Amino acid sequence: MSGKSLLLKVILLGDGGVGKSSLMNRYVTDRFDAQSFHTIGVEFLNRDLEVDGRLVTLQIWDTAGQERFKSLRTPFYRGADCCLLTFAVDDLHSFQNLASWKKEFMCYSDVRNPERFPFVVLGNKVDKEEGKEVGEDEARAWCEENGCCPYFETSAKDDTNVGVAFEAAVREVLAAEDQIDHTLLSSTIDLHGNRKVPCSSCC
Ligand SMILES: Nc1nc2c(ncn2[C@@H]2O[C@H](COP(=O)(O)OP(=O)(O)OP(=O)(O)O)[C@@H](O)[C@H]2O)c(=O)[nH]1
Numbered sequence: 001m002s003g004k005s006l007l008l009k010v011i012l013l014g015d016g017g018v019g020k021s022s023l024m025n026r027y028v029t030d031r032f033d034a035q036s037f038h039t040i041g042v043e044f045l046n047r048d049l050e051v052d053g054r055l056v057t058l059q060i061w062d063t064a065g066q067e068r069f070k071s072l073r074t075p076f077y078r079g080a081d082c083c084l085l086t087f088a089v090d091d092l093h094s095f096q097n098l099a100s101w102k103k104e105f106m107c108y109s110d111v112r113n114p115e116r117f118p119f120v121v122l123g124n125k126v127d128k129e130e131g132k133e134v135g136e137d138e139a140r141a142w143c144e145e146n147g148c149c150p151y152f153e154t155s156a157k158d159d160t161n162v163g164v165a166f167e168a169a170v171r172e173v174l175a176a177e178d179q180i181d182h183t184l185l186s187s188t189i190d191l192h193g194n195r196k197v198p199c200s201s202c203c
Helices: 020-029 067-077 092-096 098-108 137-145 162-175
Strands: 004-015 042-051 056-062 080-089 119-122 151-153
Touching: 004 020, 004 098, 004 137, 004 162, 020 042, 020 056, 020 119, 042 067, 042 162, 056 067, 056 092, 056 162, 067 098, 080 092, 080 098, 092 098, 092 137, 119 137, 119 162, 137 151, 151 162
Parallel strands: 004 056, 004 080, 080 119, 119 151
Antiparallel strands: 042 056
16 A cells, blocks of 8 residues: 555535535534535535555545536636535436536646546435435436446445545546546645636537
């Protein structure tokens, strides 16, 4: 096992209220707050873990899902090693919006190889069995069609699959490791940085 920790940046995207902050807080602090507030801009937390003998510092960036905060969140997409597209299984609209979240990420990130960039999809609030609007098969089919695998049904409330999903994200990054320079995270973020690929049509 290598003694040096690998710094990986993963970013949670998805509609407001689907549970992005709750997933991050569950994973890092093992707490769940039924009365959480909307995120404004972005927040991040770190957690150290070991995956397949590799020491990893996972830097989890939680973004504001509400449309009005778009300009505050998009500058932070750069340097992400993995994107966790999140919806709530009791909210069909949040599932239908996954494609536009993926598009927004690709538009504002600095991904060098779009075909190989790792996405993980989380269908959160699976504890709400009665109000479920998105089935597992339907979600998996979307993931297959859109090259966004693997898929996990999660519950930040019950701690279902939360650790498994973040560890899967790390594995996805490690699998694509030769494509990525993990030392890219800088201490400052250029809010006016030029995107590598001009994006006139989507954002
Ligand atoms: N039942 C249930 N409720 C959840 C779960 N995850 C989050 N919630 C609740 O859903 C609400 C919104 O959760 P947040 O984590 O703030 O959602 P968010 O995606 O970060 O929202 P924005 O910051 O607006 O983008 C809160 O009341 C949470 O307690 C879950 O797994 N199950």
